[in-house]
Amino acid sequence: MTATDTTARAPLSIRGREWIHAWLLLLPALVFLFAFTHIPAIATFWHSFFSTPRGRRPARFLGLDNYERMIADPVFWKVMGNNLWFALGTIPVSIALAIVMALWVNDRLAGRGFVRMAYFTPTVLPLIAVANIWLFFYTPGFGLIDQVTGSLFGWPHTNWLGDPATALNAVIVVTVWKEAGFFMIFYLAALQAIPPSLVEAAKIEGAGKWTIFRRITFPLMMPTTLFVSINAVINSFRLVDHIFILTDGGPDNASSLLLFYIYETAFEYWETGYGATLTVALLVILCALAIGQFFLFDRKVHYK
């Protein structure tokens, strides 16, 4: 018995030590992951079932009251609608623009280094600076857009950011302008990873530019498209900084997005309980989108 016992136990103790090493190696990353991602997420989920503590009134368990309030909240549905429109307005346009710019910059053209830099500049500029530049463009009367349309077509002054009909679209334009250049870099990298002989082979087989793009280039860039679109979706739900500078969510919540509404609720009205509930809604949406995209795209994406 003793002989078999020791041989059986020795690997166990070695395995035990390997476990300890493994956890020690994982520990630094885990600490940060838990401290800044998992614990706040769980705490948020927990707080979403409680009322907001105020002064001497501690938080009270409310059950699903906060969720009922959210479903009945017209502003919540307004910002959700805004966010959907914002995502639909920015993602396809910025991806399409990014592909077109990448194809253009990938060609042999004079001064392409300069063009690449020009496309990428919006990404490098700080968000606040970008928003301020566009704020000037949009200013009624003496802003760039009004000056151009006014002198060329004689159009009257337009308050692009102050009109509920145009405020959100104005923010969409800024976001597309900023994101397209960033995504272009990824597409450019993907394009340069495609061996030129594939395109040459397709040319010899009689494929035109459009066919080569549709049947060769675009399918081979699918992993990039997956990556970029997940990023774009997440960005569309994460955007607050532009709105702070450009519109402050107004007028009448016309340009308010979900995250901006969460910020307002939690840190301007100090309704942290309801803010937590809204955050849970945001988390659920983001998880659903990410999982959905991976499953949807996975069958269509060719990885090397």
Add this chain to the structure above:
Amino acid sequence: MSSSANDTWTGSGQDIRLEAVSKIWGGHRAVDNLSIDIPAGTFTVLLGPSGCGKSTTLRMIAGLESVDQGRILIGGRDITHLPAAERGLSMVFQSYALFPHLSVAENIVFGLKVRRVGRTERDEKLARVAGLLGLSELLERKPGQLSGGQQQRVALGRAIIAERPVCLMDEPLSNLDAKLRHEMRVEIRALQKKLGFTMVYVTHDQVEAITMADQVVLLNAGHLEQAADPRELYRRPATPFAARFIGVPPMNVLPGAALADIDPGLSPHSVGLRPEALVPTDNGPLKARVTSLEYLGADMLIDCETAGAGFTMRLPGDREVAPGSEIRLGFAAQDLHVFDGQSGRRRDDLAEETGRRMAG
């Protein structure tokens, strides 16, 4: 390779003509004033060391590279400025250039689909090509799931399915191992004979060139050294470069002074003798000292030195030769090649003159 009885291939080759074609890259003439005639239905190999312009020439024929000077005709039609798709040719790339996201079947019919060939015709042709190349079991696979040899066959399939009159191949065997390379050599040659298209094949491997070609076009530094059938190229090389490029080990090219005993008139020129043409003879005209030998079994390579010039000869492996010994070597008059000291071109008149002196 398999084929059924009702297999009929309608494709037939077209001749290709290069007229003084040049390609200039920033002042450097990568291809310099090159004129070649490639008869219809033949197998022509563009051969040369790397950087000699053979791939550039092929890519100019294909339409993947512009022609800076001269013109190219296929079947009598000037195609110098036509896009690749309108030249009536197919091409196999060194990397195979298979589309990694498409299945084998989709890869092969890619061109037919692009040209909107009907579904039934496409399927018929696919079945025929797949049968011919032994790919029928692999049609649903992706290129990434195939071995190198199978990928090569898919590339061949894509090239032959449209039955174009001209097929271009750019070092198609360089990614295969030696055994497979031999098999594919035989197979490609048989395929070309069976289907009858005109083949232009680029390689730097002289064995591939000699075993496959009807005509070898030997290029060096962008210009034509010699265009001839493999036997002619071996027997009567036009230049010392051609002489040394064909044959293993390469031909010995010595200063003419080495044979001054026979014919002092050779002194300003170069003489070429193949290692297999030299034989030890007691009163042979060439005196040499053995410096080293390399035993290979069936035969051996012997490095010798004469009048300060080194050369190699090949002898049967059972001969006894000691390094350091003095030997005399002879050769048949028709095995002597003479190259002009000025132009470097072949001088048969001088070789014949020397032959007469040796006989007399």
